[in-house]
Amino acid sequence: MAEVVRMPKMSDTMTEGVMAKWHVKVGDKIKSGDVMAEVETDKATMDLESYWDATVLYIGVEEGKAVPIDAVIAVVGKEGEDYKALLETETTPAAQEEKAAAPAPEAKNAEAATAPALSEADLEKMGVTVVRMPLLSDTMTEGVIAEWHKKVGDQVKDDDILADVETDKATMEVMGYAAGTLLHIGVEKGQAAKVNGIIAIVGPEGTDISGILSQGDAPAAAGKTAAAATPETEAAPVAAEQKEAVTADGGRVKASPLAKRIAKEKGIDLAQVAGSADGGRIIKKDIENYKPAVAAPAAQASAPAAEKTGTTIPQFIGEEKYTEKPVTQMRKVIAKRLSESLFTAPHFYLTMSIDMDGAIAARGKINEYAPVKISFNDMVLKAVAIALKQHPNVNSSWLGDKIRYNEHVNIGVAVAVEDGLLVPVVRFADGKSLSHISAEVKDFAQRAKAKKLQPADWEGSTFTISNLGMFGIDEFTAIINPPDACILAIGGISQVPVVKNGAVVPGNVMKVTLSCDHRVVDGATGSAFLQTLKALLEEPVRLLV
Numbered sequence: 001m002a003e004v005v006r007m008p009k010m011s012d013t014m015t016e017g018v019m020a021k022w023h024v025k026v027g028d029k030i031k032s033g034d035v036m037a038e039v040e041t042d043k044a045t046m047d048l049e050s051y052w053d054a055t056v057l058y059i060g061v062e063e064g065k066a067v068p069i070d071a072v073i074a075v076v077g078k079e080g081e082d083y084k085a086l087l088e089t090e091t092t093p094a095a096q097e098e099k100a101a102a103p104a105p106e107a108k109n110a111e112a113a114t115a116p117a118l119s120e121a122d123l124e125k126m127g128v129t130v131v132r133m134p135l136l137s138d139t140m141t142e143g144v145i146a147e148w149h150k151k152v153g154d155q156v157k158d159d160d161i162l163a164d165v166e167t168d169k170a171t172m173e174v175m176g177y178a179a180g181t182l183l184h185i186g187v188e189k190g191q192a193a194k195v196n197g198i199i200a201i202v203g204p205e206g207t208d209i210s211g212i213l214s215q216g217d218a219p220a221a222a223g224k225t226a227a228a229a230t231p232e233t234e235a236a237p238v239a240a241e242q243k244e245a246v247t248a249d250g251g252r253v254k255a256s257p258l259a260k261r262i263a264k265e266k267g268i269d270l271a272q273v274a275g276s277a278d279g280g281r282i283i284k285k286d287i288e289n290y291k292p293a294v295a296a297p298a299a300q301a302s303a304p305a306a307e308k309t310g311t312t313i314p315q316f317i318g319e320e321k322y323t324e325k326p327v328t329q330m331r332k333v334i335a336k337r338l339s340e341s342l343f344t345a346p347h348f349y350l351t352m353s354i355d356m357d358g359a360i361a362a363r364g365k366i367n368e369y370a371p372v373k374i375s376f377n378d379m380v381l382k383a384v385a386i387a388l389k390q391h392p393n394v395n396s397s398w399l400g401d402k403i404r405y406n407e408h409v410n411i412g413v414a415v416a417v418e419d420g421l422l423v424p425v426v427r428f429a430d431g432k433s434l435s436h437i438s439a440e441v442k443d444f445a446q447r448a449k450a451k452k453l454q455p456a457d458w459e460g461s462t463f464t465i466s467n468l469g470m471f472g473i474d475e476f477t478a479i480i481n482p483p484d485a486c487i488l489a490i491g492g493i494s495q496v497p498v499v500k501n502g503a504v505v506p507g508n509v510m511k512v513t514l515s516c517d518h519r520v521v522d523g524a525t526g527s528a529f530l531q532t533l534k535a536l537l538e539e540p541v542r543l544l545v
Helices: 084-088 093-101 105-113 120-126 210-214 257-266 284-288 297-301 304-309 329-344 357-366 376-390 434-449 523-538 540-544
Strands: 003-006 016-022 035-040 045-049 054-059 066-068 072-077 129-132 142-148 161-166 171-175 180-185 192-194 198-203 238-241 347-355 396-398 403-405 411-413 415-417 420-422 463-467 486-500 503-517
Touching: 016 329, 072 084, 161 198, 198 210, 257 284, 329 420, 347 523, 357 376, 357 503, 357 523, 357 540, 376 411, 376 434, 376 463, 376 486, 376 523, 376 540, 415 434, 503 523, 523 540
Parallel strands: 411 463, 463 486
Antiparallel strands: 003 072, 016 035, 016 066, 035 045, 054 072, 129 198, 142 161, 142 192, 161 171, 171 238, 180 198, 347 503, 396 403, 415 420, 486 503
16 A cells, blocks of 8 residues: 655754755655655755665655754655555645636636736837836835826826836836826825835826726736836836935936946936936936036046045945855744744853863863863863753753753753754763763764754754854854754954953953843852852862862
8 A cells, every 4th residue: 555755853953954866766666774865954955765675656855955843855655656645635735726726616706807907918009107106225015106207187197207216225216118198197196005006007098097096005917017027118117315416517417227226326426417308307327328428638638626525435336246045944934933032031141150170271281181182162062061960050940831850961052053953962971081972962963064963853852052162253142942942152262461360461261141041040040050160260270179
């Protein structure tokens, strides 16, 4: 009998997985234990193994696609077996997409009932342009019509300013890029319109626009509307801040908002551009065709006074560029969990300076005999483990209706990887030697960067350490890693002047900051823990007792 293969839950925080690579194809014979695919979770890329001796009958997820936990990703069974009836009773990712894409019967009826009386082809043939409220800033949701420069019945040209729109940041000019008669004004002066809402319609005089108005604020997909991008126009009505350029003799330079914007982007002085529209108005093609004139030596020599009295700003033309990448599964979960932690758990922070002279001397002696090199991070981890045994309230978790006080000490160590952050756990750290801890942390770091960690490696922490000292960071605050109640942020060791026995002498100081969940840990509790940690690191022999 055919069996469905579902997306497994490979970590405690996993909600979906990305099919990184299929190692089988339809028709392949597989055995129990064979690797069928590689799945990218929020923390690692893991192998998906077969539990059957069978033939692959169906693969429902393409490589690179993400699917939720328990979704059907494949079907296996006997060669030639009919599996379609089984798929009909299951929810596959492909079926979910088809279902989401198919409109409901009610939606189809509603679309039919509200269909515009005029088709897009009719609008284009009749030369009608729908002018919509443009998105004039990144935070804008609506705009207020501050002033109309035209009224219904007026003739307009493609570079005429139709209205001034007040946004949340400035008052801007709006052009519709339409030639004809202003047939309709949809928003009165002083009223607001949502972004992409119809604010005006331009077309031949006498055109019936009732069909256009019946479609409401639904954006037009094509035709001669302000929202339809063509090589000659913008994707929406163009706006520019109302800043006037001035000619050399003090006169006003007339330019369309689009021309002003392009000139500003290219660093072109509008006073140097000749306008080809009515009244010498500068439009888009004038800017695109503009070529800066090379000043003659004679002209330069004739104006020495001007050079002395003013600063000449050289022309610089830059290009705005960016790259966008899809958010990885790891980054999605980091964003979700840390946002929940920061905005749910009431954080407070305690910072303490620790004299590391004793730790530096002790580490030098230890490394003369240790089988592996001991780092300061290893010493901090061991000191934290011992301090947690003395302060069990810090080694705790908030569980909503109860607080769990952990008697074991499992310390998570934040490790930076290419896609984000992983927190493998050193279990029972209080009972392990410095050499054991050092070897374990190094192994975790290597496997984390190679994406070879398993769920058991990052689950079950009771406290977390995040160390940025190796990057030259003096001090910082970290967000608690739930369900832990605290996280310790470790800065670098800095050589600073310190006072010892009444004299100022060179010293080595490390700052640590404890982030605490105030639902579990109070200020006095956190402070007592830091005092114990400070004593252990300032007299490292205590780590061996």
